[in-house]
Amino acid sequence: MPAADPAVKNAKTNTSSRLPELKPQQKIDLLRQMMLIRRFEEKAKQAFTQGKIKGFCHLYNGQEAVAAGTISVLNEDDAVITAYRDHAHALVRGSEPNACMAELFGKITGCSRGKGGSMHFFDIKRGFYGGHGIVGGQIPLGTGLAYAQKYMGTNRVTLAYMGDGAINQGAVHEAMNLAALWKLPIIYIIENNEYSMGTSQARSSAGDPLTKRAGAFDMAAIQANGMDVDDVRAKTFEAVSLARTESLPTLMEIRTYRYFGHSMSDPGHYRSKEEIEARKNADPIENYKRRLIEQKVATEESINAIDEEVMAIAQASYDFADSSAEPGLDTIYEDIFTPEDQIGEFRPDIRQ
């Protein structure tokens, strides 16, 4: 049998419902989200360089259209889960920039009370299920969120993100098999920034495009241009519709690019400055700004005002984080166990 192109053959996308055109204010909001992510990450980079943020810190610059575009087609009660490059997903989901920056600083006011750090943001009341540090390990979890959504009879869906490096983890394939087998309302999103840490896609992943991996599971697959937020929105909407109306999974591959290293400790010797500069010419934020100006939704002046606004938010988050208190050492012992309510407590105080 000849190899089918799963992106075409398995795309059982729902064409009955169409992505509604954004109203002008919604377009401005989308642009503002992307601009906020960029300014937030720049501020995080600065704080890392100053030694205020420790450990690993994976920045999202260049990939903004992916988180902003995909989450923009969700409902508030849908679920989102991602890997360790997670700042943007939390911000787009509505997490407070102050709480996010404070988490990077390891402060008690952080979104995970200073226990998670950059890789482990969580905001459950906004449907953000983390922030996970082991490559691909979050994909079975996301599949379980979708499983529970279906089990409980909700009409909700889950977006589960991973990098292109994660596609070679067994956990991802096991989870995709279960989702296809059990018809779960989940969209697997590969944020393909072309490098799994320092190893290019060509050196790490056999088979291109990565959406081919869906073919073995008879799973719908779709690609999107991650430098174009409107394309991201349109393609995600198709996948979300399929999940919501037919409870079927999709594998999305969104082609994007990160401008900085894998993490702050990556000098980036594996790619040239010329390559990075060339990719910056296709910047998703600049693209969208131009489009909104063409559409007369925005002007250079109005965009500059937004930039002032988001820079102020990023600076405020820095100030908030910097002036927040360190967690008390007694909080080491908190948040390990959920209190019991159906049986008696059975754990002795660890401090004894």
Next chain:
Amino acid sequence: MPTITYREALNQALSEEMERDERVMLMGEEVAEYNGAYKVSEGLLKKFGPKRIIDTPISETGFSGLAIGAAMYGLRPVVEFMTWSFSLVCFDQIVNNAAQVRYMSGGQLSVPIVFRGSSGGGLQVGATHSHTPENWYANVPGLTVITPAFPDDAKGLLKAAIRSNNPVCFIENEKLYNYKDEVPEGEYLTDIGKARIRREGSDLTIVSNSGSTHRALNAAKILEAEGISVEIVDLRTVKPLDFATIAESVSKTNRVLIVEENKPFAGWGAQVAYQIQRELFDDLDAPVHRLCSIDVPQPYNGRMEQAVLPNEERVIAAVKELLA
């Protein structure tokens, strides 16, 4: 009180808890249509249907991770491993996700899940299928580790584990599934984290769990004929450890032998031995003694495997050495 097997006791616990709470469901390899590789789930598919008794592919990382995600969302899954030896392929999901996601989220998430299945050696299934992993999981903050040795504890502890709002590793013993004993009908809960004196004695204390408790009991009967009185503390729950019950017994007998099927290096008995010497040093009339499996991979050959396990002959020899 009815006499039933360890297997039937587990089945009762599952059935009763599923009737009680619709969020509880059972997932694993061959649990539904095949009625369970060890028949623990026999009849449950018929009773609860395929939405709640779910056959999975052979894909432990996939379905254990899925169940953890479902627990994060509010379900209360029971995940069956055909044997705990197979949990090695999803160690990451249990350790990094089930155990630690609550902590990493600053307390935003709960993971009410039970991982359960058979374990242990003595059935000539070779090195890959004979692990006793309780010490591996007991080393992970956030996990509760239960290893019942008797049918009543199997039922009472499994019911309690399912009602816990936190992740529990419920490690059964393959050799005990056919063991029969009296088990109360209906609502019967056993406290997690409480050891039980399974035999009273005065000359020395044996601290053991799971299959090793039965080896200790068999040895104690033989020793009794020789005039040696052995007290046996069955841990039931490995973590959290009920040190108070151990301390009470050791303070009485002043001699202690730990019998565990784990390999010796960093088994749970090493922790118990440390705590005894630290807290009960003045009560001891002899150094703490510890009997484990021998530090080799599990051999297939029956005589070789029995020699590797902490068998009755080795227990008797260890007791006599301790009393000498």
